Every structure is written in C-alpha cells, then in structure tokens.
Amino acid sequence: MTNDELHDHLTRDESRNRERATRTAPPAIDVLLPYYGDLVQLQLAVRSVLSQTMTAFRLVVVDDAYPDSAPAQWLAGVDDPRLTYLRNDVGLGANGNYRRCLELAQAPLLLVMGADDVMLPGHLAAVTELFAAEPAATIVHTGVRVIDEHGQPCRPLADRVKSFYAPSRRTLLRGEDFAVSVLRGNWTYFPSMAWRTGSIRPIGFRPGLDVVQDLALLLDVAAAGGSLLFDPEVSFEYRRHRHQDSTVRAVDGRRFAEEGAFFRREAADLDQRGWPRAARVARWHISSRLNALSVLPKALRIAGVPAARRVGRHVVA
The missing domain is CATH 1.10.287 (Helix Hairpins)
Known part of the structure; x- marks a missing residue:
C-alpha cells in the first residue's frame, strides 16, 4: 500500500472510528509515540492509530523538543478525544524520551510506536486478542511488513536476516530460550510490540543505550521471568529509510x-x-x-x- 493509498483509506475510516470511540470503555492499551522527525510520516503514523478497528486506546504523542511548531499545530487540529500531545521542555534524546513514555502509561497494556511506522487497521485488535489468548505473555509481537520511505514494501539484507531468525509459527518464548532467540539475531521490531504495563514499567529502559535499548529490555524481561508471544500474522508496517538513527x-x-x-x-x-x-x-x-x-x-x-x-x-x- 503506497502512502497516498494509505492516506485515503485512513481518512475514510477516521470519522467513523472517532464516533465509535466516544462510546468505548476506558483504554485497554496506551499507544505512546515518541516524536522527533518528519511531519508527513508522523501524520501517517497518527492516522493509522486513530483508524484502528479496536477503539479502546489512548494515543500520546511525546515531542522531544523538535525545533518546529508544525507538528504541534497539526496535532492541535486533530479532533479526537483519544489523542494527547505533550512536548518536552528540553530534548531528552531517544533513550530519555522512551523512558518518559513508559512513565506516562496508564492502561494495562502499552505500545511504544515509531513516529515513522504504520499500524494496519487490525493491529491493536490483534495484540489485545493475543494477550487474552495467552495470559502468561508479558510481550506480544505480531508479524511485520517492512516498507521504504515511500511506503513501498522492501526487504533489505538486515530484514532478510531477521526473518531467518524469527519463529515461523505462533511461539511463546521464555527463560534462556527467550534470551538465546533474540541474542542469536534480534529478529524483533520494537515499535510493533505490545507490553503488559505492570510488568514492563518496573524494569524500564537501561539509561545510556541508544541502539540496543530494545534488546536490553527484552533480556531484562527474560531475566525477570517474563515471556514473549510471537504470531507471524502481519498487522504492522515498519519503515526503513536512510535517515534512521x-x-x-x-x-x-x-x-x-x-x-x-x-x-x-x-x-x-x-x-x-x-x-x-x-x-x-x-x-x-x-x-x-x-x-x-x-x-x-x-x-x-x-x-x-x-x-x-x-x-x-x-x-x-
């Protein structure tokens, strides 16, 4: 799906989902979106969340003091009670902003999404259903489609390697098997994963890490006795581009x-x-x-x- 096609699809669904959202129960999941970057990709990411078929969520955009008022102006014009915009007084950096996002979580589940990624319409429904089906799971990870900066599917070498190491069917990993799986080749895509808030917030991101903070968190969850449930059914699009940190x-x-x-x-x-x-x-x-x-x-x-x-x-x- 191209960016233009995605925009048209999300725009059609936005008003319908917003209307349904006013009748939902308290949020079952918080989508926390740390932002510093491209406005167009942020718009696509936000619209993809607001167009989810599962409407019992809260979306919090956390702007890490991006030096442009355009994101704040655009978000102020989005009429949806599920959306909250916050701006850090000073830039915290990637690790610091991720840690702030964890502090802001209130719902039983959370997801820290990339500001350049895209949820397919059933992603939040899929992860909440997987948590319900497997109460032992601390983390849920669905299948991911990799896209380029234009929204076209792509498979760079790094992602071909990831698919080689990823489980081929629904799998629950725990203990040393969990650690071995992600250490052998970190096949996970952090922005697509959902976490149990009560289990993950006490662990948190290790300070001082910018590249492997997601892998460190997975290993800390494994060491604490947590588990990861993977289901290969694709419900998320992860964006690769040359300007990624x-x-x-x-x-x-x-x-x-x-x-x-x-x-x-x-x-x-x-x-x-x-x-x-x-x-x-x-x-x-x-x-x-x-x-x-x-x-x-x-x-x-x-x-x-x-x-x-x-x-x-x-x-x-």
Missing part, C-alpha cells in the same frame, strides 16, 4: 561500539545467571558482526577511514 549510527561506527560493549557485559551477566547457551551466543554475537561486515564498504565510502576502522574492529572482535 540506527542507520546513521551504523555507518559512522557508533552503533557497533555500543553493541560490542553491550554483548560483552551481557555474556558475563548471563554466565553468572547460569544461562551458558545465552552467554555463548552473546560472547560471539555473530549476526551483529556480520551486519558490521555488510556495512563496512558503505562506512568507508560515506564516513571515511576512521569510521571504517571502528566498524572493522567490531567485525573481528
């Missing part, structure tokens, strides 16, 4: 410096926990090193020799 950090080497330090710490912690398989996977972090190898030519071409050296050190670590 993770892409920029990969090319200049910062991503891999953070990943290398993270995997070393995790290997030691997992050894102490008595999870030797997970510790071994963290120590070798093969998929991360192969990713660095695939980025190496681009790092040399775009960011120069110093960046290429940083990326190369991760490959041979």
Whole structure:
C-alpha cells in the first residue's frame, strides 16, 4: 500500500472510528509515540492509530523538543478525544524520551510506536486478542511488513536476516530460550510490540543505550521471568529509510561500539545467571558482526577511514 493509498483509506475510516470511540470503555492499551522527525510520516503514523478497528486506546504523542511548531499545530487540529500531545521542555534524546513514555502509561497494556511506522487497521485488535489468548505473555509481537520511505514494501539484507531468525509459527518464548532467540539475531521490531504495563514499567529502559535499548529490555524481561508471544500474522508496517538513527549510527561506527560493549557485559551477566547457551551466543554475537561486515564498504565510502576502522574492529572482535 503506497502512502497516498494509505492516506485515503485512513481518512475514510477516521470519522467513523472517532464516533465509535466516544462510546468505548476506558483504554485497554496506551499507544505512546515518541516524536522527533518528519511531519508527513508522523501524520501517517497518527492516522493509522486513530483508524484502528479496536477503539479502546489512548494515543500520546511525546515531542522531544523538535525545533518546529508544525507538528504541534497539526496535532492541535486533530479532533479526537483519544489523542494527547505533550512536548518536552528540553530534548531528552531517544533513550530519555522512551523512558518518559513508559512513565506516562496508564492502561494495562502499552505500545511504544515509531513516529515513522504504520499500524494496519487490525493491529491493536490483534495484540489485545493475543494477550487474552495467552495470559502468561508479558510481550506480544505480531508479524511485520517492512516498507521504504515511500511506503513501498522492501526487504533489505538486515530484514532478510531477521526473518531467518524469527519463529515461523505462533511461539511463546521464555527463560534462556527467550534470551538465546533474540541474542542469536534480534529478529524483533520494537515499535510493533505490545507490553503488559505492570510488568514492563518496573524494569524500564537501561539509561545510556541508544541502539540496543530494545534488546536490553527484552533480556531484562527474560531475566525477570517474563515471556514473549510471537504470531507471524502481519498487522504492522515498519519503515526503513536512510535517515534512521540506527542507520546513521551504523555507518559512522557508533552503533557497533555500543553493541560490542553491550554483548560483552551481557555474556558475563548471563554466565553468572547460569544461562551458558545465552552467554555463548552473546560472547560471539555473530549476526551483529556480520551486519558490521555488510556495512563496512558503505562506512568507508560515506564516513571515511576512521569510521571504517571502528566498524572493522567490531567485525573481528
């Protein structure tokens, strides 16, 4: 579905869903949307949430002091009682804004969505139904379609690798098996995942992480006895584009410096926990090193020799 087609579809459904929302019970899920970036993609993301078939939700956009008043002006014109707009007084950065989003959650379930991603109309219905079907699940993850900056389906190498590591059928992961699965190749897409608020907020995002904060949170949930339920039925679109923070950090080497330090710490912690398989996977972090190898030519071409050296050190670590 192209961006134009999606816009037309969402506009048709918006007024109908808004009318239904006035008759719903208190929110079953909070959609928290940390924002800093492209206004058009924010508009698509917001409309995709407001057009969900399941209407018992609250959408909170948290603007991380973006230096433009246009997002605030546009959101002020959206007439929907489920939408709240907040703006940080100062920029907190990605990690800080994610932590603030967790603090704002009130509903039993929460989802921290990317401001450039798109929910298909049945996403919130799907995740709430999966939680109801599996009361033991701490996290629910549905299937994801990857799209480019124009809304067209795409499958870059990183996403082909993710699909290789992801379970092929509905699966409940817990304990060391959970840790091994996401460490071997982090196949998850954080913006599509829904979480039990009471389980996730006490754990929270580790401060100081910008690239692997989602993986760290998954491992902390596994260590706390939580579980992840995956269902491959696609209900979410995750956007890849060259200006993504993770892409920029990969090319200049910062991503891999953070990943290398993270995997070393995790290997030691997992050894102490008595999870030797997970510790071994963290120590070798093969998929991360192969990713660095695939980025190496681009790092040399775009960011120069110093960046290429940083990326190369991760490959041979």
